[in-house]
Amino acid sequence: MTPTLSLSQLQKSYGTQSVLDGVTFDVPPGSIVGLLGPNGAGKSTLIRSIMGIVEPDGGEVLIGGQPWSREGARGIGYLPEERGLYRDMSVGQQAVYFAQLKGMKKPEAVASLKTWFERLEVQGWWDKKVSDISKGMAQKIQFICTVVHQPKLLILDEPLSGFDPINARRIIEVVRSLAADGTSVLLSTHDMPSVERLVRSSGHVESRSRGVCPVHLPSSERQDGTGVQEVLFKGNDMSFTHALGALANLDSIGPTSMSGVRKASIRLRDGVGPADVLRALTQTIEVMEFIKVRPTMESLFIDAVSNVESETTAEA
């Protein structure tokens, strides 16, 4: 299937500073792709290159399999990090205006907007001045302006900033729903919980650091964990260590609780499955809980960035 967005060897430098150095990845239809990176990594430059605000020095951007064009970029629903609304216009007027700039005729823009206003429960705000609405409400309007023309590709830069938890959840639901209907989403954010909530269900994370190379964090790693298990048991240290034998290493072990339960963190050795360890432990001690620890998106992100930076240092 043709990727909705395809980047190939994208390069951009400002003076002698290389910001994008051969960025290559695809955004398949219906996927939610997270774009992660530390400050200054070039996420904004990458997005602006896709949108045609910045002209890349090299490489190729394909939108829906076609070479980049202004018309193609106009079809993208783009929510930049630095966003705002005209304060001197009513909410409805400017939503129609932005829809027109996306190529919609006024009647179809109004119809589509009415639907979206109802969906996000802001239908009473149509005639309000922007100066009279809250920041969170303005964020909702900006989100509606981004999706009103039913784009095949959404590029969202920090989409949840400014939202309270309830509205953030609603936006996440809408984004997931759009993805389920086939819209591709490229998500750039520093907010790891929101990445977890959005990206967990469908897709993978691209992370790149300081224009070096992209780092893939396969979803299998998120599913299988990193071999770390947490064990809640009753018994003494000696019995526990003895039961582990050569199957796993003991990372840490906590004090005994009032009810005589202790918590240990172990790391499985290569080729050893959790079931093997559990079987061995239950033969000598009483196991209360045996939990597979999945890495948080934040730890994956930090690990990935650290690895890339240490590789870069080593190469240098």
Add this chain to the structure above:
Amino acid sequence: MNYGLIQAVVSREWRTRVLKPSFLLATLLLPVVSIGFVVGAILLTESAEVNSTVLVEDAPGLISRLDRASGQYVPRCPGCFPERQNLNYHFTREAPADSIWQAEGHTVLVEYDDSILQNQSGYLVYEKSPGASAKRNIERDLSRAMEHARVLESTELNWSAYQALKMDVNLVGRGIEKGQRVKGGGDEIRGSIGFLFSALLLLVLVIYGGVIMRSVVEEKANHVVEVLVAAVRPEELLLGKVVGLGAVAVTQLLAWTILSGLGFSAFQFLFDSGTIGQAATLGSGEVPVDLLTLMAENEGLSHLLDIQWSVMIGGAVAFYIGGYLLYGSLFAAVGSSVQSEQEGQGMILPITAPLMFGYFAAIMAVENPDLPILEWLGWFPLTSPVIMLVRIAGGVALWEVVLSWALLMLTARLTLGLAGRLYRFGVLHDGSRSGWKLLVHWMQGHGK
């Protein structure tokens, strides 16, 4: 160019400004205030004018004589004391005490002796000042009467012969074109008309250029700009903005013209009907004539008919559009590179400098329309809008007008492209640097 998008931008710029209460208020208020000023000034003048009854104590008997029939002293030269609205003259040889002539209803006493013929000086005695205008009229009338007296006394001429000898030379211009003498002159009158067009253009450029700059700065401050440039090419966006704000200017000028016209018509009606002021007359016995006849008969006004009005109006519209596009783009470029309006104000001087230079050259052109430098400034796009309007009024070949305008439009198009490029870079501008160095940096193609 995507004209649908440009139209959307034009519509937004126009609607958000024209449909604002402040715009409606300003548009309605200015004609009301200006008419109010005129009416107020007239009413003030009327109320300030005091009726003066002047007693002239002609002790030496220079300008008055005794009329035996009435027993009153009357002027020797009745024409020297024309009927004036607020002045009423009486003459005497010897005025009574101040309290008495005042009690008789006189408000002003004029007194002098024989020496007035040498030192040309007398006294004006009053309790309440008759006002500067009345004083000037009394002096004028008295001077004329004295002149009359001196003519009779010192020469053998009679008054009408003396009047006939007075000279007031007027030189009428006759130009030479292709070896033939043609009707000429009137350069100053025609130049002044052109200059009026130029001055108005300068005003529009400076005022609305500032509005364009503010609008760009506002979009950056609102953080709307990144969404905009992602959807619309910056050149299209700027063109829409410049045209939209131009449409606002045209709307306001039209509204002012119509409202002022209606207001002054109403005022004229009230004035003519005598409700306000005194009814205007063309003079006793004069028959009203149409404007064109009046202009053709008057040597000065006839030069207005020499102007090629079709070229003048067409040229004015064309150069207004070209000049507005060019300077609008330049103002937009400045707006792209600054973070605040105050910062922008400091950068517009180099932009307005050629405009001001053109303006002063246009003033010179009124007096000396054939200065060689004006021809060059007429070709230079930054000065051509203001210069060419004066040159067109004075008479210039059509091909020169067309070529100058074509150069102007070409430059405006290039400037619009450049301003669009700067506008796009302005999105990335974080405010750490600004000013002309930054603009030059961007022009070289560096985005940050």
